[in-house]
Amino acid sequence: MFDEIGFPGGAELDDDDAPALYNFVYCSRAADGVDDVEVGRIVESAQRRNLARGITGVLVFGSGVFFQWIEGPAAEVQELIASLHGDSRHYDIVSLNRSEEKRERLYPNWEMERVEAEHIRAVLQDALESAEDENNVAALRRILDHLASGSFESLGRS
Numbered sequence: 066m067f068d069e070i071g072f073p074g075g076a077e078l079d080d081d082d083a084p085a086l087y088n089f090v091y092c093s094r095a096a097d098g099v100d101d102v103e104v105g106r107i108v109e110s111a112q113r114r115n116l117a118r119g120i121t122g123v124l125v126f127g128s129g130v131f132f133q134w135i136e137g138p139a140a141e142v143q144e145l146i147a148s149l150h151g152d153s154r155h156y157d158i159v160s161l162n163r164s165e166e167k168r169e170r171l172y173p174n175w176e177m178e179r180v181e182a183e184h185i186r187a188v189l190q191d192a193l194e195s196a197e198d199e200n201n202v203a204a205l206r207r208i209l210d211h212l213a214s215g216s217f218e219s220l221g222r223s
């Protein structure tokens with residue numbers, strides 16, 4: 066399923082010539098009142114800021130849930146992670162992956178691209194199956210329950 070939304074297989078992930086790249090992947094729930102228009106604002110300002118910091122990635126928003134893939138230099142990504150944790154426009158942040166390795170970027174041309182949300186449930190279900198931290202498991206269950214209680218048709222429209 067990862068391949069369907071543009072995640073590569075393992076082949077490119079161990080490139081000795083590539084610089085070390087810090088990667089943070091998480092999901093969260095949008096705060097009340099955060100709608101399509103607000104997400105548009107978030108993306109617009111993220112693109113400007115990320116361009117200046119060498120950060121690229123993908124943001125998915127659907128049914129009140131965010132999923133974001135962030136990659137870039139370690140110091141800049143870590144600073145962004147701190148900002149994200151202090152941003153009241155979302156909560157229940159669950160870290161799905163946090164790592165640093167020598168590899169090419171997955172999204173070298175996307176300063177922060179908003180993509181369709183139709184795959185978000187499957188991505189979260191996969192994360193739940195491999196999650197070990199009990200707080201992550203609990204937050205992922207809350208997110209999935211939230212998705213299950215809403216109408217799935219709205220996922221594609223975000």
Ligand SMILES: Cc1cc2nc3c(=O)[nH]c(=O)nc-3n(C[C@H](O)[C@H](O)[C@H](O)COP(=O)(O)O)c2cc1C
Nearest residue numbers: 107110111114115131133145148149152154155177
């Ligand atoms: C779901 C979501 C995704 C965000 N993505 C980014 C991003 O990719 N880049 C960015 O600079 N800010 C992003 N922001 C905004 C940051 O949380 C923060 O407001 C911004 O970086 C300014 O941080 P500062 O006030 O600590 O300087 C995002 C916010 C939300 C709610």
